[in-house]
Amino acid sequence: MIMEGRRTFGLLLTIVATFAIAPLIAIVYYTFFNDGHLDVSQMNRMFANDRLWQTLGNSLLLGLLVILGTTILALPMALIRTKTSLHKFDWLDIILTIPFMTPPYIGSMGWILFMQNNGFLQQLIPSASWMSNTFFSLFGMVMIMSLHLFPFLYLMLKNTLLRINGSFLDAALIFGRSSWRNWTKVVLPLLVSSYVLGILLIFIKTLAEFGTPATFGSRIGFQVFTTEIHSYLARWPVDISMATSLSLFLLSVCLVIWYFQNFIGRKYTYSVLSGKTPAVREIKDTWYIKLGSWLFVGMVLLFSIAIPYFSIIVTSLQKVRGNGLSAGNFSLASYQAVFTSGSAGLSAFLNSIVFSIITAVVTAIIGLFIALYIKKGERKKQQVLDFFSLMPNIIPGIVFVVGLIMFWNAPWLPATIYNTKAMVVVTYCVLFLPYSVQYTKSSLSQLDQSIFQSAAIFGRSSWDMYRSIFIPLLMQGILAGMMMTFIISMRELVAGLLILPPSVETGATFIYSQFEQGNVGVGMAVAVITVAMTVIFMFVLDWLQKRGGHASA
């Protein structure tokens, strides 16, 4: 049938291997080889360094605390959205994904602006100044990261709870002797596997996170893997072999966790999907449950959206930051500055848009072919390609970035894209290919096998089949993947910081450097524009997916 030839596999594997696997090999090479000789002294040097153990401790501690933080936020929220009368407010789900979609460094900047000395909190409530010191600590960092990552865990838990809600729970209601027993024996065991899968992913995401540690962590002197790797590469004295060793170490930690995750996924996941859609029943809450639920939701929305967004929007509108929140101190000057042609902010923003669009298109095309080849991943070759194309999802972005730098700097390459804008696009494509593959694969999996068979029988040529059957049917998934790729390319920070050619900036690096230099107004204006675009795209994405649901129903 389609996309099954050996040549296709060879071609796709070559693409994936060159762009995604070669960088990882480069990291291993630069760590263990010195001038072509095997040399483990780098490794020894790393392990002998106290800072490594400090960094490792910090990263693991941060990961564990963020797991705790996201659990405190996500579990009650999932229960509220499935077990109380708030279950009907589906708009809450879109709102709750906003924190996750907000670039983490922008969220942290919002919190820093709010809590710092003479920040918005102290201007609004002067007596609350003692909070600042408490906040600028590991506690604040965990809170910011948990508020960013919890929607991910929340959605996983909520979907599992919804599926259990059907006849599994009805059966428990009839046969069970007490509701406590139903909870501990039926609901919790069924929930546990998706919870464990969720927190392991949260752990990997925390280890891989750069934005918050770079903006907030650096203020409180809390170093983690990503910031260490960055500083070995970006600060004098540059220590490349240290950076690659650390990357390799971080990579290994993530792979170990990922292995655990797979193991648990295989062993403890039950098919909790019963054929029937669970009936939606009217739920009548007592007043204190209702009040408590709304209070919780309100607090979460206040902390995860209202406060950081308030800070960045107000900052972008302020004339003079020192003058604080007073009536005459607002203007659109920062926005004017951004939209003046030739300004650094505008060119950075436009760079981001161009890079992101090219990335979205390229990954969509490659992703489509890979997805069509993988299909359900029943054969070995398909599984190999599936694994390699999704690898960038498990491996922290910064590791790939380091690998790409090493690979494209190799002296034996006849030509290199290093130090050009193409390098940025290639990096983005490698980092975000998994999104396009996953979106296309999931819309492919919704097509019945008979569609392929009828296409094979009635299609006049394979081009015909693609043009009039597969691409139109998959268009929705492809589009969704493109938008997602666009959104996350727009916000990518660490790749930009390490890879951009001199004097070229993206929106993200511009915001970061403006913030670091204390020139926050213009930076925050770009941040507001980026975030506004993200939110609009999210709503379009949601609409696209809903429309798809109606069309196929």
Added chain:
Amino acid sequence: MKISMTNIEKKYGQSQALWPINMVLDSKFITILGQSGCGKTTLLKILAGLEKPTNGEIMFDDTIIYSSKLHKNVKPNKRNIAMVFQDFALWPHMTIFQNIAFGLKGIVPKTEISARVAYVMRLVNMEGFEKRKPGELSGGQQQRVALARALATNPKLILFDEPLSALDAVLREKMQDEIMHIIHELDCQAIFVTHDQTEAMTMSDQIIVMESGRIAQIGSPEEIYHAPATPYVADFIGKVNWLDKDSCIVRPEGISRRPQPGTIAKQAMIVKSTFVGDRYLVQAQVEGKQWSFYEAMPLEHGKQLEVFVDEKQIYQLEGLQ
């Protein structure tokens, strides 16, 4: 046990899922029959206590199970009922033994639980599967386990929510037989929801036919077939030939090609003959209406002939004459 429902109705917001229902049921095997969306599952779930009616009263013998006036609502697990679900609903993380034993805690002394599980597993012919998990069983086996779980607590009433619709035809007939057999052996009643009229006919002592949230008819399978209460029931159950629109029917068995005393002659034009295994189902045009009857041999398409309707088998629908 006598199950009585008084003015039971159910609204979802503005839409009326069930119109007020009044009935008393005491047969051993009762079927609720109707097309999808007619409210049959809602009615079953109201009996189970999984759905709360908007209004009305339910009594099991002399015990009030639900009453909107008295604000009484006995919990599902206190109604002494059991249920077999369409999608089996066996908890996937528990073994078969644990699934069945789950409902026994607090009812049967701890030491007798394994004997009880073994007993119901024998009833459904599933001995030896206790240590497996639901995912390792076939659909038919899961259905047997679901039945065993329902039997284990020794309930007075077992509710079946289209339990056989996920099974293939051969297995379905076998399970129909076994369920009937087990229910008649034990001291309990069954209420069985289905959209399959043959299933309803073969299994039950009493059939409740439902149509868009209302009870269309309650009766034995014979009553429902020979004396349908409404045109809807007449059309829904078996094949029907209309003599007069919406009022006067005869079933295919009441038509023959031999003139006999007490028959009415009608002109028919043959449309087609279909072999149905033991005989031919003949479809014909009679006075502009589509009729069907049975013949031993096929009749040629387009043939004009006379058919004779047995007057004794003509049934006049009540209230519509």
